[in-house]
Amino acid sequence: xxxxxxxxxxxxxxxxxxxxxxxxxxxxxxxxxxxxxxxxxxxxxxxxxxxxxxxxxxxxxxxxxxxxxxxxxxxxxxxxxxxxxxxxxxxxxxxxxxxxxxxxxxxxxxxxxxxxxxxxxxxxxxxxxxxxxxxxxxxxxxxxxxxxxxxxxxxxxxxxxxxxxxxxxxxxxxxxxxxxxxxxxxxxxxxxxxxxxxxxxxxxxxxxxxxxxxxxxxxxxxxxxxxxxxxxxxxxxxxxxxxxxxxxxxxxxxxxxxxxxxxxxxxxxxxxxxxxxxxxxxxxxxxxxxxxxxxxxxxxxxxxxxxxxxxxxxxxxxxxxxxxxxxxxxxx
Amino acid sequence: xxxxxxxxxxxxxxxxxxxxxxxxxxxxxxxxxxxxxxxxxxxxxxxxxxxxxxxxxxxxxxxxxxxxxxxxxxxxxxxxxxxxxxxxxxxxxxxxxxxxxxxxxxxxxxxxxxxxxxxxxxxxxxxxxxxxxxxxxxxxxxxxxxxxxxxxxxxxxxxxxxxxxxxxxxxxxxxxxxxxxxxxxxxxxxxxxxxxxxxxxxxxxxxxxxxxxxxxxxxxxxxxxxxxxxxxxxxxxxxxxxxxxxxxxxxxxxxxxxxxxxxxxxxxxxxxxxxxxxxxxx
Numbered sequence: 001x002x003x004x005x006x007x008x009x010x011x012x013x014x015x016x017x018x019x020x021x022x023x024x025x026x027x028x029x030x031x032x033x034x035x036x037x038x039x040x041x042x043x044x045x046x047x048x049x050x051x052x053x054x055x056x057x058x059x060x061x062x063x064x065x066x067x068x069x070x071x072x073x074x075x076x077x078x079x080x081x082x083x084x085x086x087x088x089x090x091x092x093x094x095x096x097x098x099x100x101x102x103x104x105x106x107x108x109x110x111x112x113x114x115x116x117x118x119x120x121x122x123x124x125x126x127x128x129x130x131x132x133x134x135x136x137x138x139x140x141x142x143x144x145x146x147x148x149x150x151x152x153x154x155x156x157x158x159x160x161x162x163x164x165x166x167x168x169x170x171x172x173x174x175x176x177x178x179x180x181x182x183x184x185x186x187x188x189x190x191x192x193x194x195x196x197x198x199x200x201x202x203x204x205x206x207x208x209x210x211x212x213x214x215x216x217x218x219x220x221x222x223x224x225x226x227x228x229x230x231x232x233x234x235x236x237x238x239x240x241x242x243x244x245x246x247x248x249x250x251x252x253x254x255x256x257x258x259x260x261x262x263x264x265x266x267x268x269x270x271x272x273x274x275x276x277x278x279x280x281x282x283x284x285x286x287x288x289x290x291x292x293x294x295x296x297x298x299x300x301x302x303x304x305x306x307x308x309x310x311x312x313x314x315x316x317x318x319x320x321x322x323x324x325x326x327x328x329x330x331x332x
Numbered sequence: 333x334x335x336x337x338x339x340x341x342x343x344x345x346x347x348x349x350x351x352x353x354x355x356x357x358x359x360x361x362x363x364x365x366x367x368x369x370x371x372x373x374x375x376x377x378x379x380x381x382x383x384x385x386x387x388x389x390x391x392x393x394x395x396x397x398x399x400x401x402x403x404x405x406x407x408x409x410x411x412x413x414x415x416x417x418x419x420x421x422x423x424x425x426x427x428x429x430x431x432x433x434x435x436x437x438x439x440x441x442x443x444x445x446x447x448x449x450x451x452x453x454x455x456x457x458x459x460x461x462x463x464x465x466x467x468x469x470x471x472x473x474x475x476x477x478x479x480x481x482x483x484x485x486x487x488x489x490x491x492x493x494x495x496x497x498x499x500x501x502x503x504x505x506x507x508x509x510x511x512x513x514x515x516x517x518x519x520x521x522x523x524x525x526x527x528x529x530x531x532x533x534x535x536x537x538x539x540x541x542x543x544x545x546x547x548x549x550x551x552x553x554x555x556x557x558x559x560x561x562x563x564x565x566x567x568x569x570x571x572x573x574x575x576x577x578x579x580x581x582x583x584x585x586x587x588x589x590x591x592x593x594x595x596x597x598x599x600x601x602x603x604x605x606x607x608x609x610x611x612x613x614x
Contacts, residue, residue: 183472183473186471186472186473186474187468187471187472189482190466190471190474190478190482191457191458191460191461191464191466191471191481191482191485192466192467192468192471193471194450194454194457194458194461195458195461197447197449197450197454198447198450198458198461201446201447201448201449201450202445202446202447202448204409204441204445205441205445205446205447206447206458207409207428207429207430208407208409208429208430208433208438208439208441208445209430209433209458209459209461209462209521209525210429210430210433210434210459210461210462210463210525211430211458211461211462212428212430213430219468223468315449315450315451315454315503315505
């Protein structure tokens with residue numbers, strides 16, 4: 001069979017000139033702005049990565065997870081403890097913290113994965129809080145209690161290349177965010193991403209369509225947690241310390257907002273949401289004490305006028321005419 | 333294929349010949365003393381059903397007779413409380429819905445259950461989930477194997493969408509297309525898994541006469557694909573028009589089975605549908 005070569009799939013977001021401009025802007029930005037703003041953009045990157053990781057669970061599969069910071073905490077503490085106690089290089093700990101967070105997610109989510117909606121939400125809140133409280137109580141004297149763990153190394157490749165200043169950290173986080181976006185966009189367009197969306201739309205129909213709902217939900221949790229673990233690793237090395245207070249419930253709510261503001265299941269949306277959460281307070285420093293008020297009001301207005309988020313995922317970009325041998329036998 | 337010819341012939345055979353063929357024909361799906369209880373209510377009670385290869389079988393009965401429950405047990409959504417479901421001789425007990433569709437039983441729902449916020453094409457592509465196997469990492473990296481499979485999925489989806497006549501709506505969200513089209517899309521999604529047995533739960537409900545007629549023609553055309561069809565139906569025109577074999581159910585039990593003509597004139601069936609004549613004593 002000869003394949004019809006006139007496949008016009010205009011579904012690559014990489015071809016979009018807007019994205020090219022954004023990428024170029026991101027590359028030259030550190031040379032224009034001062035260190036403070038580079039740091040702000042670094043944290044924007046961390047939130048973007050966290051938002052993307054939660055987006056898998058919340059956006060793609062529609063599982064309410066309000067304890068996502070717990071996974072990040074596992075990644076951050078795995079990095080901190082293994083680095084300060086055993087001196088394992090950070091670059092090796094990057095995948096290890098992802099694995100640790102993923103394994104933790106698998107362990108705690110296996111028994112609760114069948115819960116629906118609000119019930120799952122409550123359990124994940126509990127899980128996040130338990131992680132934080134456990135770290136706070138310094139089990140076996142390894143987490144350092146409320147003070148946390150100090151003296152984490154910078155990420156480095158031997159002694160040749162050390163990521164030790166704001167600009168390098170900026171490139172580092174955005175490189176990882178870029179790779180993550182690449183992977184997630186591919187995933188969205190695969191049968192895995194489709195299966196996740198099907199589960200979000202209708203669980204019974206998804207199961208009857210041949211999707212192993214339980215496994216795919218777990219997969220989403222493990223992948224999401226793994227990415228959050230990576231974010232935890234980078235966060236810990238940037239601050240050179242971790243403490244339980246960084247992973248409180250409010251932060252989990254912030255992540256939730258990132259996905260809701262941006263648009264569930266939309267990758268550009270998550271980036272916008274992360275920008276709103278991390279840049280907004282910087283621009284409005286003067287209104288610092290009214291921050292949450294403005295933020296809450298903005299959320300309400302958003303939910304009324306744009307319930308799908310600022311940039312909801314656009315579907316139906318598959319415009320090809322025909323993939324079959326005989327083109328033009330359109331009917332219907 | 334020989335079987336295909338056979339199917340075509342079956343459709344024009346007389347009643348007696350039909351019955352003979354039923355005996356010869358391989359039974360694809362069989363339930364054996366199937367029982368399902370919801371608390372104190374026995375929804376399905378020692379129910380025997382058989383569906384022969386290459387035929388359209390119908391399951392009819394008044395509202396609340398337990399027809400959909402039978403379907404849900406067969407497709408693994410409910411667990412049976414007793415009895416067996418045999419598909420091609422294999423016991424389906426304890427199998428989950430996603431395993432059952434892989435064995436070759438695809439279904440549609442009485443209240444259409446599409447993936448509303450996904451496009452029609454994506455719906456049909458999702459239907460092929462159980463016939464594809466690329467994993468997470470190959471998808472993340474989009475390996476050549478994964479691309480090839482994805483293309484294959486798209487081509488199959490295109491074929492099925494054209495078959496149900498919805499190709500022009502491929503990029504439309506499933507929730508936005510007309511009701512009749514949604515029904516066809518759901519059938520298309522079920523067909524996308526290349527099933528051996530297609531179970532349709534009231535496919536003609538909510539359709540107008542013209543659409544029902546088209547549906548009958550469409551279902552008949554499916555038999556050419558070596559497909560077996562089991563349907564629940566209320567519309568007597570549809571049942572009489574296409575069924576080779578009809579099973580009648582009331583209050584969880586089988587009250588009659590046979591060719592449409594037999595069943596139509598069966599007094600017990602008339603009683604179940606229209607109620608008992610008061611003057612006749614039991």
